[in-house]
Amino acid sequence: MIFVNGLPAQLPSDARVSLLDFLRDHLRLSGTKKGCNQGACGACTILAGSERILSCLAFAAQFDGQSISTIEGLSVEGVLHPLQRAFVEYDGFQCGYCTPGQICSAIGMRAEVKRGIPSYVTADLLAAAAVDRNELRERMSGNLCRCGAYNGIIDAIIAVDVEVEP
Template sequence: MRVSLTVNDTPRTLDLDPRTSLLDALRDHLHLTGTKKGCDHGQCGACTVLVNGERVNSCLCLAVMHDGDEVTTIEGLGTPENLSPLQAAFVKHDGFQCGYCTPGQIMSSHAMLKEIARGWPSHVTEDLSAKAELTIEELKERMSGNLCRCSAYKGIADAILEAAAEQREAAE
């Protein structure tokens, strides 16, 4: 089946087996292997990408379901020579070891910060009628769908907090 996607701002048209997941379309057909396959059934978060700006587990999506959608992968955030603020903060705070869950952590945190900025509550939000704030507890709750077996959670949290603070300063 023909599927048209806009991936990292570039229009792409693919002829795919309808059984192809969005994850495999990215990795095997567009050769964007920065998006990782850690379980292939929605349990680890390594395959997190943005679809129309929202985070999704790309292993749980069939590519054909996303005809016409905009997809952002880790390759769309920055390059080794020009890291995004989140990517640079992950390097600085050692927010990874083996690096395999890392693109998913970064894509997830990218979307998570926007979710908080919009005031979306979470399971740990005390006052559901108030605007959610980026506390360490909120961060941990909202990032708990991204597993890291090396257990770089502390560095990941420190990196996200620093990048978010920089974002706030830049906005002010």
């Protein structure tokens, strides 16, 4: 049994089914996207607990008893998550294919910043990172956008987090 956006679901019997295919093809939750299917693009990013991971490189069978969240779980009763609204307002996408992964990734990223995890570009590994645009670009580098909406994506992330310095 796995819990997806708070709801229980039966795991597949075939161990080969990736978490991504399980979400899309078994549960019909097609918000999570399949881009490269080899861990290089970030389109399939979901949240396992509060950690962002790639669902294409995980087997569904590994998540027995665990809770995951997808883009479908972010809005409450039809009201968009603040990051979803910000992506619309700040032109954080054009075609939208990478957007569910970008938004789940950004939510996981903010949790990492709160935990004090440094990035490769953090000057002082022991101090809280000053999360500027350079930091956000590095921390979001696992999500590619072929439309090149990167500036809008960074703007949207900054807009919803007052702790983030523009």
